[in-house]
Amino acid sequence: MYSSQLLPCKNDRKRTSTGSSSVCSVRASPAIATQDINPEIQRFILQNYSHISKAVEFLVKQRNSKFAHVPEAKKPDSDFRLFLKDIENHLLGIARVCGKETHVKKILRDLHLKPLSLNMLRKYEKLLHKNMEAINKNINLQYRITRQSIPKLVDKSNKIRKIEERVDELETSVAKITEEVQDLSKIIKERSKRQRLIDQTSAEIESHKKAGTYIEVETVRHCIQLLESKHVVILSGREGSGKSRNGLEILRQLKEKNKDFDVFKLIGLTYVSDIVKCNVTSIVLFDDAFDKTSKQFSNDKHILDHLYSYITLNKVKLFFTMRNTVRHRCKMLFSTHKLFHDLVDIDLNSEKFKLTAKEKEEMFTNYCAINKIRISEKENDDTAQPVANEAERAKPEDNQLVPEGAAVILKREIINEIIQTDPFLGFPECCRLFTEDRNSTHLDTSCSKWPSTILVNDIEKLRMEGTNNYVNGLKYVILIYVLTKGYQHQQYESCFYRTNRALVKENIDSQDFKQFFQICYNMNVEVHTSDIVHVCKVLTERYLGHRDGAYHFQHKAIEDSVLISYSRINIKAIIPLLSFDHVVDIVRLQNYTEQEDEIVIKILKPYYPELATKIISSLFSQIDPHRFLESKLITENDVDLIYQLIFCIQNEKVILDYYDQNFVIHFLPLYLLRSTGKLDDKLLTVNHTKYQMSISVTIGDKNITLSIDPHIALNEACI
Known part of the structure; x- marks a missing residue:
């Protein structure tokens, strides 16, 4: 602790020398460490100046005086409360020094709320049994002594009878007490399980009520x-x-x-x-x-x-x-x-008990309110996006994810579209996922209109398992058969025709299934009709329904999942099966990067001509073909697809009524040429007549001519 010697101070020189250096002539070393202090001094400091030491000393003292050497096992309630408060204060003092005050407070609070321990009840039960054994032994001893004394007290018959009656009463009393102890033990065991289940159910009901959804x-x-x-x-x-x-x-x-x-x-x-x-x-x-x-x-x-x-x-x-x-x-x-x-x-999915549109709207609105989603009721909302982050509404970005916890603005038309859906996952669950998961919110109606990744992955798993398993392979092949070759019948529904695909037993051709095995698994397999019928029955547990002698998909989401899965091995075969909704919502081009959990059908560049043909033929029959302009197929501005669309429009030979041709024949070509910059091409030539505009343009190595009615095109642009 001390370093070099110094000259003694003036006062120290006056003292008689003792032969050793005085304190004033020794310099103290800087940065004194704990090990430099004498152990006795350390102990003295800790005992007299440390809060922890005093608290521990208090707790030890209380343990010895209140528990270990207590004169009698009772304490007034007021004294116990003071004693408990002192114990808690000293424990919190130790916890505060150790940085665990919050943790210790929680433990103390839990101890206050903790119910009577079952272990304590069992100890009481054992103690009762032990006391009963002692009582039985004592009674038996008294009984023997009394019986032995009876012959000596023959003359005192009245007393003997009373003693015998008393002994009989004691025996009866012991039997009753033993029975009551057994009943108490049984009640404790039964009540513990039953009450726990009641409490668990009550907690779930309370949580369900508080959710507010x-x-x-x-x-x-x-x-x-x-x-x-x-x-x-x-x-x-x-x-x-x-x-x-x-x-x-x-x-x-x-x-x-x-x-x-x-x-x-x-x-x-x-x-x-x-x-x-x-x-x-x-x-x-x-x-x-x-x-x-x-x-x-x-x-x-x-x-x-x-x-x-x-x-x-x-x-x-x-x-x-x-x-x-x-x-x-x-x-x-x-x-x-x-x-x-x-x-x-x-x-719940039957016509009688399925959710009504009013119930769906109320349910969805509740979820929106709880999850900070504000509904925009304006018809002409200034936000181009159907779903927007309120904080970034002034600068919307096409691919921006909505941050967790941020307020969200949702257009009324999106809600109306969601309400009209019948998702395979279930409308309540889709409401929860859409409002709680910001990724799902960004995908707007896709999470309720199209199958979930779980369902698509289930179909993909079935396909993979069919590689080494004939039965699973046949399951997948049957689903593909229903999708592509199943007997089609039309169902009239609200002035639109909906096509249902089905497999009819009488129409089964095993050669078709053999061909699908070759396409899906590159396997030459003989398929028997009996196997097909048996596997169809197995598939009715999850994927197929059976009605009027025909097997059909239980839900549109299952059909779409099979379509998505089959697109990964045979793109050309699924293009004719695409609906206009498929094209607008989930069909993407080969360079598209999908978001997490987004369901898409990717079309590779070699199949753009077939896709363009399907798109144009679909547009002719649509009430609102303008939806196509908002799809990713157009907004991605893929020049190769746009050229194929223009070629297809030029070569379209189907003659439809005047109104059906307006959008496709007169407006769409101009829109596509503008998006590619071809309207500014110096090689583009335009010849005008009174009601016709002839446009000649070179696309690739081809020169095409389009006949456009400018008045019709202008009217379509204003819609």
Whole structure:
């Protein structure tokens, strides 16, 4: 601690020398380290000046005086509160020095809220058993002593009879106490499981209520009415159609109407024996029942029998939610087990119970409000984008993602378009994804109008598995057959014709399937008609529906997913199958870079001529062909495709009525030439007549001539 010696100070020189250096003549070393201090001095400083040391000393003292050597096991409530406050203050003082004050505060708060421990109850139970054993031993001893004394007290018969009666009473009392202890033990065990399930269900119902996104639908009101008279109800639907939320809402309303009922939400049959109580009516929701364990559920016949016995006693009502595919797999179970003899099956995707346009709008609006999405009601909104970030609205960018947590402006026409969709994923789930995930919000109607990446990947996985598996390969081939060669019939719907593709057993040609195996897997496989029929039945569990002797796609999203998958191995074959919506929304050119989770069909450059032909033929039949000008096919300004479109317009020989030709024949060529800069080409020549404008232009190595009516073109430009 000290360095070189110095000359003693003036006062020190007057003192008698002791032979050693005085303090004033020694220089202190700078930056004294802990190890330089004497251990005794360190201990003295810590004991007298450290807050932690004092706190630890206080805690040790309290432990010794209040717990280890306490004279009696009781303390007044006021003293206990003061004692508890001192303990907490000293613990927080230590935590503050260690930088963990928040963590310790949370632990202390949790301790205040923590319920009585089951371990403590079990200890009390063991203590009771132990005391009972001591009581039994004492009684037996007294009993033997008393019996031994009876012969010596023959003359005192009255006293003996009283003693015997007393002994009998003690024996009866011991038996009753033993029985009560056993009942208490059983109640503690049963209540712990049952109460935990009740608390879990109540927490889920409360969370569902606070979310603020749910709207009551007609299905809920119908189910509540059914459960008043029925004992078993099944609510089915596709994934994301709102089964779980509707189930929680039904439990919530039933609990509010019937305070004495106990409500439970279960995933499996494991806890069935724990929830049913003889003196209480229970309503049990089995959410996603029979989903991943349908075989196990089918084998648990004794549990289903157990539930049926309580139904006959009017002590339980059962409510199942499940996917349509699972309901199809469990058809045999529902038709054979007596539990489901009187069930009512409600399909959320049926015409009767599907969401109305009003319900969809209210649901979507709720999600928008919670997720900071503002709806623009202006007809002529100054924002070109259908979805815009409010902070960047003044400078919109075409490919800008909406930041997380930022306010978003959504045009009313986009909402109207979303409401008209029937997404395979389920409208409620699409609302959640669209409003919560900013990537989905940026993709506007695509997330609800077109299949999800999950469904497309499922079809792709099926295709890949078919490489080494004949059955999976045949599944994929059957889907391709229905898409491309299936018997087509037209369904009249709201003045538009919708074409449904279907596979009819009588029209099956095994050679077609052999050819598709060659295209998809480069395999020469003999396919039997019996195999095709069998695999079609298997596919009805997820992808195909069966009606009037024909197999068809269950949903348009499945058909689109198969189309997208097949486009990756046979582009030319899928181009004739493209609709105008496909062309506008998801068809992209070969240089396009898709966003995360964006669904696209990429067309390579060699197939631009076929694509151009399909586009032009589609435009002739469209009520609003101007939508095409907003598509990525045009905004990307790919010169090769634009030239192919112009060639196709020039060569179009189909003669349609006057109005059908206006956009394609007279307006579109000028729009395309302007986008490529050809209208400014010095080699371009224009010859005018009164009602006609003849334009000659060289594109590539070809010279083409277009006849345009300028008045019609101008009118189309103003639309």
